[in-house]
Amino acid sequence: MSELHTLTDEVRVGSITVRNRAALAAMTNKQSHDDGTLSDEELHWLLRRAEGGFGLVATCAANVLPGGKTWEGELGIYRDAQLPGLTRLAGALRAAGSIAVVQIFHGGYRSPSSISGQQPVSCTSFTIDAEGFEQPRELSTTEVEATIQAFVDAAVRARTAGFHGVEIHGAHTYLISQFLSKEYNTRGDRYGGTLENRYRFLSEIICGVRSACGPDFVVGVRVSPGVPMPHAGMSLAETLEITPWMVADGVDFIHLSLKEAAGTDQNDERSGAAAIPGVRAIIPDSVALLAAGGIVTRADVERTRVHGADMVAVARAAIGNARWPEIVSAGDPPALPPHSEEHLRDEGLSPRFVEYMRRWPGFVEGGA
Numbered sequence: 001m002s003e004l005h006t007l008t009d010e011v012r013v014g015s016i017t018v019r020n021r022a023a024l025a026a027m028t029n030k031q032s033h034d035d036g037t038l039s040d041e042e043l044h045w046l047l048r049r050a051e052g053g054f055g056l057v058a059t060c061a062a063n064v065l066p067g068g069k070t071w072e073g074e075l076g077i078y079r080d081a082q083l084p085g086l087t088r089l090a091g092a093l094r095a096a097g098s099i100a101v102v103q104i105f106h107g108g109y110r111s112p113s114s115i116s117g118q119q120p121v122s123c124t125s126f127t128i129d130a131e132g133f134e135q136p137r138e139l140s141t142t143e144v145e146a147t148i149q150a151f152v153d154a155a156v157r158a159r160t161a162g163f164h165g166v167e168i169h170g171a172h173t174y175l176i177s178q179f180l181s182k183e184y185n186t187r188g189d190r191y192g193g194t195l196e197n198r199y200r201f202l203s204e205i206i207c208g209v210r211s212a213c214g215p216d217f218v219v220g221v222r223v224s225p226g227v228p229m230p231h232a233g234m235s236l237a238e239t240l241e242i243t244p245w246m247v248a249d250g251v252d253f254i255h256l257s258l259k260e261a262a263g264t265d266q267n268d269e270r271s272g273a274a275a276i277p278g279v280r281a282i283i284p285d286s287v288a289l290l291a292a293g294g295i296v297t298r299a300d301v302e303r304t305r306v307h308g309a310d311m312v313a314v315a316r317a318a319i320g321n322a323r324w325p326e327i328v329s330a331g332d333p334p335a336l337p338p339h340s341e342e343h344l345r346d347e348g349l350s351p352r353f354v355e356y357m358r359r360w361p362g363f364v365e366g367g368a
C-alpha cells in the first residue's frame with residue numbers, strides 16, 4: 001500500500017482528529033431492548049470494534065421518533081430515558097480511542113405498523129407495488145417541522161450522552177431519502193416539488209443540529225447515490241447538486257454508501273470510481289469524505305482512497321473481523337464469509353445478531 005493511502009494516518013473530521021482512516025459503518029443489529037435502550041450485547045459488539053482499532057465507530061440507525069422505528073431491537077434516541085445507555089456507550093467508545101457517532105434516522109414508509117405501532121408516514125401518500133408495503137400517511141407541514149425538531153433533539157441527546165457527533169441517515173430509502181425523491185415527494189408546500197424544496201427537510205435538520213449542538217460537534221450525512229427504484233432515492237447527478245448545499249449548511253463529513261467503493265467502473269453511479277471523485281471535486285478539504293461498499297482487503301482500501309475518500313467505512317468485513325483495521329494494516333488477510341456461528345460469537349456477536357445475519361446470503365454457515 002502506498003504511503004499516501006494507508007489506513008493508519010490520522011485524519012481530521014470537523015473539530016476532531018481521528019486516529020486512523022477506518023470507520024465502522026452503521027449496522028442494525030437488533031440487540032437493543034424493546035424500549036430502544038442499549039443492551040450489554042450492543043455495547044459489547046461496538047466496543048470490540050473500537051478496541052479493534054476503528055478510528056470512528058457509528059452506532060446502528062437509531063430512531064428519532066417512535067413512529068420511525070423500523071426493526072425490532074432497534075436503538076432509540078427519542079426520549080431521555082434512553083440517555084443512560086447512550087452515555088455508557090459513548091463513554092466506552094471514547095475510552096477505547098474511537099470517535100463515537102450515533103446514526104440518527106426515521107424509517108418513513110419503511111417503518112411497519114407492526115413495529116412502530118402506527119401507520120407509516122412519509123412525504124406523500126404514495127403506493128409501491130412491493131410485498132408487505134403499507135401505504136404511508138402524508139405528514140402535514142406542522143408534522144414535518146416537528147420531525148425535523150425530533151432529529152435536532154436526538155442530536156442534542158447524543159451530545160449530552162458524550163458522543164462526538166451524529167451521522168444523519170439520508171441514505172437507503174428511509175424518510176430523508178423519501179423527501180429527496182423526485183418520484184415520491186410531490187408535496188405542494190415548501191418541502192416538496194423542486195430539488196431545493198425536497199432538500200429542505202435535510203437542510204433544516206443539518207442547520208438545526210449545527211445550531212443546537214455547536215461548531216465543535218461533528219455533523220455528517222450519509223447518502224446513497226443511485227439506489228435503484230422502485231423505492232426512494234436520488235441519482236448521482238442529484239446528489240452532486242445537493243452536495244454544495246450540504247457543505248454550505250455546515251456538514252463536517254459526507255458518507256457515500258456505494259455498491260462498490262473500490263470499483264473501477266466510471267459509468268456506474270454506485271461505483272467509487274464515479275461517485276467518490278465526483279463528490280471530492282466539489283467539497284473543500286475541510287469536509288471529510290467517507291465511502292462504504294464492498295471494502296474488505298488492503299487493495300480495496302487503497303483503491304477507495306485513491307478515488308478520493310478520506311476514510312473507508314466497513315460493514316460486513318467488520319462483523320467477521322472485530323480487529324479489521326489492525327488485520328488489514330498488518331497486511332494479513334481478513335476472515336471471509338461464510339463464517340461459523342462460533343467464529344461470529346468469538347468476534348463479539350450475540351446469538352440474536354448471528355440469527356439476523358443468517359438472512360444475509362452466504363454470510364453465516366448454513367444460513368441463507
Ligand SMILES: Cc1cc2nc3c(=O)[nH]c(=O)nc-3n(C[C@H](O)[C@H](O)[C@H](O)COP(=O)(O)O)c2cc1C
Nearest residue numbers: 025026027028060061257292293294295314315316
Ligand atoms: C447487518 C447490516 C446492517 C446494516 N444496517 C445499516 C444501518 O443501520 N444504517 C446504514 O446506513 N446502513 C446499514 N447497513 C449498510 C452498511 O452500512 C453498508 O453500507 C453496506 O453493508 C455495504 O458495506 P459492506 O460491503 O462493507 O458491508 C447495514 C448492513 C448490514 C450488513
